[in-house]
Amino acid sequence: MRVGVLTGGGDCPGLNAVIRSVVRKGVQEYGFDFVGLRDGWLGALRNDVVPLDIAGVRGILPLGGTILGSSRTNPFQHENGMGRIQDTLAAHGIDALVVIGGEDTLGVAAELSRQGVRLVGVPKTIDNDVPGTDYTFGFDTAVGIATEAIDRLHTTAESHRRTLVVEVMGRHSGWIALHAGVAGGANVILIPERPFDIDQVCAWVKSRFKFNYAPIVVAAEGAVPQEGQMILKDRSLDEYGHVRLSGVGEWLAQEISRRTGTDARTTVLGYIQRGGTPSAFDRWLATRFGLHAVDAVRDGDFGTMTALRGTDIIRVPLPGAGTGTRVVDQALYAEFGVFFG
Numbered sequence: 001m002r003v004g005v006l007t008g009g010g011d012c013p014g015l016n017a018v019i020r021s022v023v024r025k026g027v028q029e030y031g032f033d034f035v036g037l038r039d040g041w042l043g044a045l046r047n048d049v050v051p052l053d054i055a056g057v058r059g060i061l062p063l064g065g066t067i068l069g070s071s072r073t074n075p076f077q078h079e080n081g082m083g084r085i086q087d088t089l090a091a092h093g094i095d096a097l098v099v100i101g102g103e104d105t106l107g108v109a110a111e112l113s114r115q116g117v118r119l120v121g122v123p124k125t126i127d128n129d130v131p132g133t134d135y136t137f138g139f140d141t142a143v144g145i146a147t148e149a150i151d152r153l154h155t156t157a158e159s160h161r162r163t164l165v166v167e168v169m170g171r172h173s174g175w176i177a178l179h180a181g182v183a184g185g186a187n188v189i190l191i192p193e194r195p196f197d198i199d200q201v202c203a204w205v206k207s208r209f210k211f212n213y214a215p216i217v218v219a220a221e222g223a224v225p226q227e228g229q230m231i232l233k234d235r236s237l238d239e240y241g242h243v244r245l246s247g248v249g250e251w252l253a254q255e256i257s258r259r260t261g262t263d264a265r266t267t268v269l270g271y272i273q274r275g276g277t278p279s280a281f282d283r284w285l286a287t288r289f290g291l292h293a294v295d296a297v298r299d300g301d302f303g304t305m306t307a308l309r310g311t312d313i314i315r316v317p318l319p320g321a322g323t324g325t326r327v328v329d330q331a332l333y334a335e336f337g338v339f340f341g
């Protein structure tokens with residue numbers, strides 16, 4: 001059996017660990033051979049296919065990024081996307097695909113699977129927002145990076161007695177903001193799931209100063225004020241209809257300064273959360289997802305996705321378009337209210 005592997009969407013630490021584990025087990029245990037499709041669905045559209053074997057995956061376990069490249073290409077936005085993908089699969093004798101991606105890439109996979117393409121999905125994203133799995137790999141690394149940044153920002157904020165706003169990634173879900181904010185001892189955590197009241201944020205900031213501490217405000221990039229709309233620097237859309245976020249951190253610092261008469265600055269962590277070597281947990285999870293994905297291919301269990309449920313890896317149906325993202329539960333967020341202000 002020949003299996004194609006692709007990585008789509010925003011990259012995240014652990015992608016290479018999945019590729020390695022899929023290839024190692026597929027070749028060694030099942031005698032499969034592999035090819036890689038370059039740059040996610042773009043490679044499938046452009047017939048950009050490269051060899052993938054055990055020698056090619058040696059040493060990649062701790063490497064960030066993806067050796068196959070990635071893109072946010074949506075094949076259904078391209079003329080005859082489905083036909084071109086089928087041509088590529090036929091030209092290379094590819095019997096099945098392992099698709100490693102977030103909700104957009106996996107949404108395309110679900111549609112292709114409905115149309116008869118034999119494939120298995122593996123959920124990835126630093127945002128941890130793929131429905132059906134308790135965690136995605138990449139998230140733990142991103143939380144570690146954001147937490148270290150918050151720890152560092154505490155000391156400089158104290159020295160200057162100013163508010164530091166930390167903007168982290170998370171378009172529709174506040175998982176990184178919540179986990180890193182809690183781990184880093186933030187005084188305010190703002191998530192997309194719960195529109196914030198700027199007066200309340202300023203009240204928390206002031207109360208923190210009263211106790212002679214400098215406030216740290218962690219905001220997910222998709223956090224929105226109650227009265228208003230998402231703060232955007234750029235209104236261009238990608239092929240899945242997403243806008244480029246970033247701007248809420250700067251807006252918050254300006255409003256806090258203006259409304260409280262105290263100094264406030266912003267740090268936008270941006271792509272640093274996605275780059276570099278995966279944490280041990282992400283290597284572990286990515287490796288297990290890879291092993292189970294290749295088992296699903298061997299079993300012919302197509303249209304499924306590997307998922308973490310508790311400590312078990314299970315198979316669930318691919319999340320189709322319209323399933324939405326996995327968001328932070330209001331009750332979970334409320335648990336940490338005692339630390340605000």
Ligand code: F6P
Binds near residue numbers: 072126171
């Ligand atoms: O990987 C998901 C994500 O990190 C989002 O939180 C963020 O909005 C997006 O990627 C930005 O990625 P890009 O600029 O590569 O489209």
